[in-house]
Amino acid sequence: EKAPYPHFMLKEIHEQPRALRDTLRGRIEGGRVVFPELEEAAFHLRECRRLFLTACGTAFHAGLVGKYLLEKLARLPVEADIASEFRYRDLTLGPGDVVLVISQSGETADTLAALRLAKEKGAKVLAITNVVGSSVAREADWVLYTWAGPEIAVASTKAYTAQVLLVTLLALYLAELRGTLPSEEIIPLVEEVKFLPERVAQVLAWEEEIARLAQALKEQEHFFFIGRGLDWAVAEEGALKLKEISYIHAEAYPAGELKHGTLALITEGVPVVALATQSHLFEKMLSNIKEVKARGAWVLALTADDQAVAGETDVCFHLPPGNPLLMPAVAVVPLQLLAYYVAVARGCDVDQPRNLAKSVTVE
Numbered sequence: 001e002k003a004p005y006p007h008f009m010l011k012e013i014h015e016q017p018r019a020l021r022d023t024l025r026g027r028i029e030g031g032r033v034v035f036p037e038l039e040e041a042a043f044h045l046r047e048c049r050r051l052f053l054t055a056c057g058t059a060f061h062a063g064l065v066g067k068y069l070l071e072k073l074a075r076l077p078v079e080a081d082i083a084s085e086f087r088y089r090d091l092t093l094g095p096g097d098v099v100l101v102i103s104q105s106g107e108t109a110d111t112l113a114a115l116r117l118a119k120e121k122g123a124k125v126l127a128i129t130n131v132v133g134s135s136v137a138r139e140a141d142w143v144l145y146t147w148a149g150p151e152i153a154v155a156s157t158k159a160y161t162a163q164v165l166l167v168t169l170l171a172l173y174l175a176e177l178r179g180t181l182p183s184e185e186i187i188p189l190v191e192e193v194k195f196l197p198e199r200v201a202q203v204l205a206w207e208e209e210i211a212r213l214a215q216a217l218k219e220q221e222h223f224f225f226i227g228r229g230l231d232w233a234v235a236e237e238g239a240l241k242l243k244e245i246s247y248i249h250a251e252a253y254p255a256g257e258l259k260h261g262t263l264a265l266i267t268e269g270v271p272v273v274a275l276a277t278q279s280h281l282f283e284k285m286l287s288n289i290k291e292v293k294a295r296g297a298w299v300l301a302l303t304a305d306d307q308a309v310a311g312e313t314d315v316c317f318h319l320p321p322g323n324p325l326l327m328p329a330v331a332v333v334p335l336q337l338l339a340y341y342v343a344v345a346r347g348c349d350v351d352q353p354r355n356l357a358k359s360v361t362v363e
């Protein structure tokens with residue numbers, strides 16, 4: 001039942017603080033991440049030299065966040081591949097390798113085929129899924145559940161933020177297991193993770209303002225989303241949300257790539273959503289923002305505590321401050337709301353976008 005919300009998507013966007021609390025439940029003890037379900041996996045996860053990661057769509061975008069965090073915190077090289085590519089590549093995959101598979105439904109045909117291929121080649125499979133008893137859950141060697149609750153809307157929202165949270169916990173868990181980060185650095189991060197549900201709730205309060213913005217943007221036919229590092233991963237998800245439910249052409253780019261072609265598309269009035277939450281990349285993002293502004297773009301920025309960006313943009317949202325590594329789960333929320341309200345303003349069927357199905361069980 002979606003009442004009092006007009007759509008399941010909006011209901012699920014609002015369920016995110018609760019969903020994230022459920023993802024966290026029982027997984028943090030005394031400043032450490034605990035995963036009793038990985039007891040048998042620990043040996044493999046400690047010894048493996050690299051990790052393969054595969055998924056489709058939104059789940060893949062959560063994987064991109066995971067790739068970045070696993071490399072940063074657990075010093076684990078991660079090869080991330082869309083499942084329909086993974087399964088047809090001649091992978092150098094074998095015993096000793098671990099493949100991380102991410103799937104909300106646990107039934108996506110390509111993801112399941114990638115899982116089966118990995119097992120055939122002798123690799124171990126760790127799955128992140130939302131559905132207990134799903135094919136992915138049954139066939140993987142080890143499973144971490146997101147516990148986001150049933151997701152009905154075709155466009156994934158709470159499953160994505162729960163996946164992002166879970167890969168963050170996994171990276172912190174592996175950082176301890178593999179001894180790549182001293183506990184003085186792990187503990188404050190783990191403690192800060194507990195505030196994510198609250199930060200998401202704070203950002204949800206921007207809903208009315210975003211709905212008004214959406215009204216003003218509803219006639220646009222092209223959108224660009226730019227960011228660097230983790231912000232680029234979130235930009236990919238923001239663009240996907242917008243195109244799948246509003247049918248507006250949206251593209252995400254690593255901001256440093258603009259010069260290599262995309263800048264040609266930035267003309268007077270083109271909306272650019274710029275994510276600038278990563279402090280070590282902030283100056284670089286600021287110059288990219290100036291570049292698109294100089295071509296007449298209309299810029300909506302999402303930043304954390306950096307004030308400088310506000311002066312350079314048309315609209316600027318300040319996210320609750322925090323460690324940049326923990327920004328994705330919060331930064332995506334205004335982008336979900338923007339996609340939702342633009343789609344509603346355009347009269348689209350938000351919960352059942354054309355040509356799409358919730359669970360893609362055929363190739």
Ligand code: F6R
Pocket residue numbers: 056057058059060102103104105106107108111154155156157240241244358359360
């Ligand atoms: C987009 C969306 C899809 C799914 C993709 C994978 O909002 O929901 O891109 O993320 O079809 O689905 P799962 O996670 O069920 O494997």
